[in-house]
Amino acid sequence: xxxxxxxxxxxxxxxxxxxxxxxxxxxxxxxxxxxxxxxxxxxxxxxxxxxxxxxxxxxxxxxxxxxxxxxxxxxxxxxxxxxxxxxxxxxxxxxxxxxxxxxxxxxxxxxxxxxxxxxxxxxxxxxxxxxxxxxxxxxxxxxxxxxxxxxxxxxxxxxxxxxxxxxxxxxxxxxxxxxxxxxxxxxxxxxx
Amino acid sequence: xxxxxxxxxxxxxxxxxxxxxxxxxxxxxxxxxxxxxxxxxxxxxxxxxxxxxxxxxxxxxxxxxxxxxxxxxxxxxxxxxxxxxxxxxxxxxxxxxxxxxxxxxxxxxxxxxxxxxxxxxxxxxxxxxxxxxxxxxxxxxxxxxxxxxxxxxxxxxxxxxxxxxxxxxxxxxxxxxxxxxxxxxxxxxxxx
Numbered sequence: 238x239x240x241x242x243x244x245x246x247x248x249x250x251x252x253x254x255x256x257x258x259x260x261x262x263x264x265x266x267x268x269x270x271x272x273x274x275x276x277x278x279x280x281x282x283x284x285x286x287x288x289x290x291x292x293x294x295x296x297x298x299x300x301x302x303x304x305x306x307x308x309x310x311x312x313x314x315x316x317x318x319x320x321x322x323x324x325x326x327x328x329x330x331x332x333x334x335x336x337x338x339x340x341x342x343x344x345x346x347x348x349x350x351x352x353x354x355x356x357x358x359x360x361x362x363x364x365x366x367x368x369x370x371x372x373x374x375x376x377x378x379x380x381x382x383x384x385x386x387x388x389x390x391x392x393x394x395x396x397x398x399x400x401x402x403x404x405x406x407x408x409x410x411x412x413x414x415x416x417x418x419x420x421x422x423x424x425x426x427x428x429x
Numbered sequence: 430x431x432x433x434x435x436x437x438x439x440x441x442x443x444x445x446x447x448x449x450x451x452x453x454x455x456x457x458x459x460x461x462x463x464x465x466x467x468x469x470x471x472x473x474x475x476x477x478x479x480x481x482x483x484x485x486x487x488x489x490x491x492x493x494x495x496x497x498x499x500x501x502x503x504x505x506x507x508x509x510x511x512x513x514x515x516x517x518x519x520x521x522x523x524x525x526x527x528x529x530x531x532x533x534x535x536x537x538x539x540x541x542x543x544x545x546x547x548x549x550x551x552x553x554x555x556x557x558x559x560x561x562x563x564x565x566x567x568x569x570x571x572x573x574x575x576x577x578x579x580x581x582x583x584x585x586x587x588x589x590x591x592x593x594x595x596x597x598x599x600x601x602x603x604x605x606x607x608x609x610x611x612x613x614x615x616x617x618x619x620x621x
Contacts, residue, residue: 265540266540340539340540341539341540343536343539343595343596344535344536344537344538344539344540345536346536346595346596346598347532347533347535347536347595348457348458348532348533348536350598353598356596357596357597357598361596361597372617379619380619381617381618381619382615382616382617382618382619384615385612385615385616385617386608386611386612386615389589389608389609389612390617391592392588392589392592392593392597392609393585393588393589393609393612393613393617395588395592395596396584396585396587396588396589396590396591396592397581397584397585397588398588399588399591399592399595399596400583400584400587400588400591401584403535403538403539403591403595404535404538404548404549404553404587404591405549405553405584406538406542406545406549416578416581417581417584417585419578420577420578420581420585421585421613421616421617422616422617422618423574423576423577423578423616423618424574424577424613424614424615424616424617424618425564425573425574425577425582425585425613425614425616426573426574426614426615426616427571427572427573427574
């Protein structure tokens with residue numbers, strides 16, 4: 238007896254891909270587990286067993302795009318490396334293709350504490366660790382001010398992007414990223 | 430014939446207050462126009478006529494707390510003035526009392542473009558104008574670096590707060606605000 242149902246990693250990949258495709262086609266609000274199951278060739282209970290909510294399924298699907306794409310390059314020039322990494326992050330999650338889904342996900346986390354915790358554990362915390370490591374190297378090499386509070390780096394670097402993503406909802410462009418980086422390196426103070 | 434129904438500014442005030450009270454008691458998800466109407470002594474059609482959605486009603490109710498509370502003080506020391514204004518903003522909108530409602534509002538704006546536009550027009554844009562004006566004065570007085578990109582000031586100052594409010598969902602404290610301000614004035618660069 239054979240079955241047309243996919244299994245294991247292939248099935249997971251089909252579910253992730255179907256979630257993203259359907260999410261882009263019909264939007265998060267109309268997305269349903271049933272529709273994802275049908276497109277992926279999976280049983281809907283298979284999906285419910287692994288993902289407790291539509292938000293959890295979307296989180297995993299968006300993270301499946303990520304892989305190691307958001308690692309920092311290392312050219313020796315911290316400003317260039319930050320710029321390249323943040324450009325990649327913007328292209329991936331805030332480009333026209335996935336941005337509405339990423340916004341919907343963050344919207345969901347405002348009333349789903351488990352989903353908020355999962356977003357932090359699986360995406361924000363690892364990115365924070367990478368950012369901190371890159372900046373610590375730069376500080377050791379004298380490229381970052383010893384007075385700069387490195388523990389705030391993720392909030393200071395990402396905050397202005399999330400402000401535009403979630404609050405003003407303007408386009409996130411490479412040019413915007415570059416201006417933010419320039420401003421953060423300059424600092425507001427006169428140094429006087 | 431007399432009526433117990435309130436009218437005009439009194440009625441508006443009762444609706445705003447009832448929205449905030451009920452929102453704090455039962456949370457945004459369970460909040461209903463009917464319940465607000467009942468508590469405020471208003472007809473529910475009166476509310477629907479003025480506010481197209483629950484989100485729009487919450488936005489106005491949160492803004493009714495604001496008044497001129499978020500104007501910048503002017504002591505002549507820009508760092509002290511920014512600190513005092515941001516502390517006030519944090520106490521008002523991100524204190525334990527209203528924070529869940531403000532988070533719910535921003536969550537709603539992720540799938541309601543009209544509400545997102547209203548939040549920007551009625552809260553973000555006026556605050557941005559005030560922030561820009563305060564920093565321009567400071568730059569004229571040599572307290573802010575002439576190289577700092579002032580048009581980004583709102584994103585740079587507020588972004589890290591929204592990052593904590595919406596993404597990591599950690600407490601927003603005066604101490605966090607102070608550390609962010611110090612980091613932004615220092616800048617990341619060595620000035621080399």
